[in-house]
Amino acid sequence: MIETVWTVQVKFGDCGPANIVLSRNYSRWMDAATEHYFEARGVPLSSQIKEQPGLLGVPLVESHLRFVQPATHPDTLRFHTQVEEWRAKVFVVSHRVMRGDMLVCEARETRAFCALDDDGRLRALPIPPSVRSHCE
Amino acid sequence: MIETVWTVQVKFGDCGPANIVLSRNYSRWMDAATEHYFEARGVPLSSQIKEQPGLLGVPLVESHLRFVQPATHPDTLRFHTQVEEWRAKVFVVSHRVMRGDMLVCEARETRAFCALDDDGRLRALPIPPSVRSHCE
Amino acid sequence: MIETVWTVQVKFGDCGPANIVLSRNYSRWMDAATEHYFEARGVPLSSQIKEQPGLLGVPLVESHLRFVQPATHPDTLRFHTQVEEWRAKVFVVSHRVMRGDMLVCEARETRAFCALDDDGRLRALPIPPSVRSHCE
Amino acid sequence: MIETVWTVQVKFGDCGPANIVLSRNYSRWMDAATEHYFEARGVPLSSQIKEQPGLLGVPLVESHLRFVQPATHPDTLRFHTQVEEWRAKVFVVSHRVMRGDMLVCEARETRAFCALDDDGRLRALPIPPSVRSHCE
Numbered sequence: 175m176i177e178t179v180w181t182v183q184v185k186f187g188d189c190g191p192a193n194i195v196l197s198r199n200y201s202r203w204m205d206a207a208t209e210h211y212f213e214a215r216g217v218p219l220s221s222q223i224k225e226q227p228g229l230l231g232v233p234l235v236e237s238h239l240r241f242v243q244p245a246t247h248p249d250t251l252r253f254h255t256q257v258e259e260w261r262a263k264v265f266v267v268s269h270r271v272m273r274g275d276m277l278v279c280e281a282r283e284t285r286a287f288c289a290l291d292d293d294g295r296l297r298a299l300p301i302p303p304s305v306r307s308h309c310e
Numbered sequence: 311m312i313e314t315v316w317t318v319q320v321k322f323g324d325c326g327p328a329n330i331v332l333s334r335n336y337s338r339w340m341d342a343a344t345e346h347y348f349e350a351r352g353v354p355l356s357s358q359i360k361e362q363p364g365l366l367g368v369p370l371v372e373s374h375l376r377f378v379q380p381a382t383h384p385d386t387l388r389f390h391t392q393v394e395e396w397r398a399k400v401f402v403v404s405h406r407v408m409r410g411d412m413l414v415c416e417a418r419e420t421r422a423f424c425a426l427d428d429d430g431r432l433r434a435l436p437i438p439p440s441v442r443s444h445c446e
Numbered sequence: 447m448i449e450t451v452w453t454v455q456v457k458f459g460d461c462g463p464a465n466i467v468l469s470r471n472y473s474r475w476m477d478a479a480t481e482h483y484f485e486a487r488g489v490p491l492s493s494q495i496k497e498q499p500g501l502l503g504v505p506l507v508e509s510h511l512r513f514v515q516p517a518t519h520p521d522t523l524r525f526h527t528q529v530e531e532w533r534a535k536v537f538v539v540s541h542r543v544m545r546g547d548m549l550v551c552e553a554r555e556t557r558a559f560c561a562l563d564d565d566g567r568l569r570a571l572p573i574p575p576s577v578r579s580h581c582e
Numbered sequence: 583m584i585e586t587v588w589t590v591q592v593k594f595g596d597c598g599p600a601n602i603v604l605s606r607n608y609s610r611w612m613d614a615a616t617e618h619y620f621e622a623r624g625v626p627l628s629s630q631i632k633e634q635p636g637l638l639g640v641p642l643v644e645s646h647l648r649f650v651q652p653a654t655h656p657d658t659l660r661f662h663t664q665v666e667e668w669r670a671k672v673f674v675v676s677h678r679v680m681r682g683d684m685l686v687c688e689a690r691e692t693r694a695f696c697a698l699d700d701d702g703r704l705r706a707l708p709i710p711p712s713v714r715s716h717c718e
Binding site for chain 4: 185186187202205206209213218219220231247248
């Protein structure tokens with residue numbers, strides 16, 4: 175399986191009063207790491223959105239995070255990202271967040287290429303074949 | 311089980327380019343809803359932190375979110391929050407996020423009352439008895 | 447001049463490691479207070495966006511903030527918001543952020559009702575007359 | 583004057599419904615660019631905080647931002663950062679945010695090295711001499 179690595183340096187304001195990184199930042203960074211994954215594979219999300227009529231993005235359907243070690247300022251974190259599974263209309267992304275050789279957090283996200291229905295509901299589109307062929 | 315309800319009105323900037331609420335905001339709001347839960351039970355987190363030597367907060371150990379419906383601006387969302395389980399050193403919070411009578415998102419979070427060890431690792435403290443007695 | 451008051455309770459995660467509210471949250475809250483201003487006047491931004499072809503929102507043209515007192519968790523902050531000036535294509539919003547009778551922050555923002563040009567530049571639209579008539 | 587350049591790639595979720603970067607992100611990024619400035623000069627903020635008893639960080643006293651061009655996803659933005667002025671207890675940081683050779687935003691921030699008084703008020707400390715000698 176192809177793995178990409180996206181790196182972030184923890185900043186002062188990524189931490190809360192306990193001086194450890196707030197979980198909302200992992201949510202933001204996993205969006206970024208997923209975006210980086212597609213970009214590194216040559217199928218950037220921004221191009222997909224422009225080219226696929228109606229495509230809105232790859233929002234979360236489900237996510238599971240496990241926090242193993244706290245991260246703090248000014249740690250450098252590496253997000254090791256893979257697509258573990260491609261199904262017809264969803265895909266499963268896994269992230270292993272490392273500080274050096276220490277596991278900080280691991281997560282699994284189910285995402286879909288989505289369009290918006292006329293009634294305001296999200297609808298999962300089939301995975302674009304060009305995305306899948308570049309990522310497998 | 312005791313349930314509290316915390317309400318938020320979705321703002322323009324809570325949504326991304328697809329005009330649906332970004333998942334990082336649910337992470338932020340679930341922190342707020344958990345905080346509100348303790349406050350509504352008469353054991354606010356800010357007081358606990360002041361009174362318990364070393365206590366840093368109630369960071370996440372694990373979280374699981376399922377996104378059922380997209381929320382958008384200017385929806386009003388109600389977070390129905392319960393503590394489903396008290397164990398010796400962790401507790402399990404569940405959130406059901408509703409827009410009217412429609413389920414938008416449901417989540418289960420494992421959290422701990424944590425202190426920081428000398429080596430920078432988080433250590434779960436026993437659940438403060440006063441917290442537990444006010445919340446059961 | 448009409449003044450609206452929007453209230454927020456500072457949460458744990460709104461503060462950084464120094465346990466004082468990070469400035470980025472004031473930026474977010476001033477967006478919310480501005481949105482609340484229009485809603486309270488009966489001309490909500492979400493309706494304006496739906497009704498005005500091309501209208502994208504009321505992004506900042508310029509902002510000036512002065513931080514007078516630090517705010518912390520769990521302070522309650524009240525944003526006193528006015529439109530100080532309506533010009534042809536921009537308007538000036540002022541916010542006074544109070545904790546009790548103590549001034550925490552004051553800000554002045556220049557905003558415009560904006561559309562996006564074909565070349566990706568923002569273009570200020572004339573202030574919608576219905577907005578102005580409800581707010582003066 | 584010494585200038586540092588800190589680069590960020592705009593991500594999907596940095597933009598709001600209008601698909602332009604929300605101003606709160608500039609606030610966050612200017613914190614990061616300021617932190618990067620000190621790190622690049624060999625006096626990282628995290629070390630200063632460890633070494634200076636009571637030092638909490640370099641919070642904003644005042645800020646002024648002018649938004650010249652909208653930025654969008656996936657723009658690459660470069661923050662050109664200088665300290666324009668060192669006074670006894672505050673310093674003035676300027677940021678010019680560029681996309682290629684286009685000015686996107688310019689800002690001037692007054693910041694102070696701050697400690698917290700016993701009564702919860704921020705107090706500006708004298709600028710640490712080692713910081714000043716590395717940055718001038």
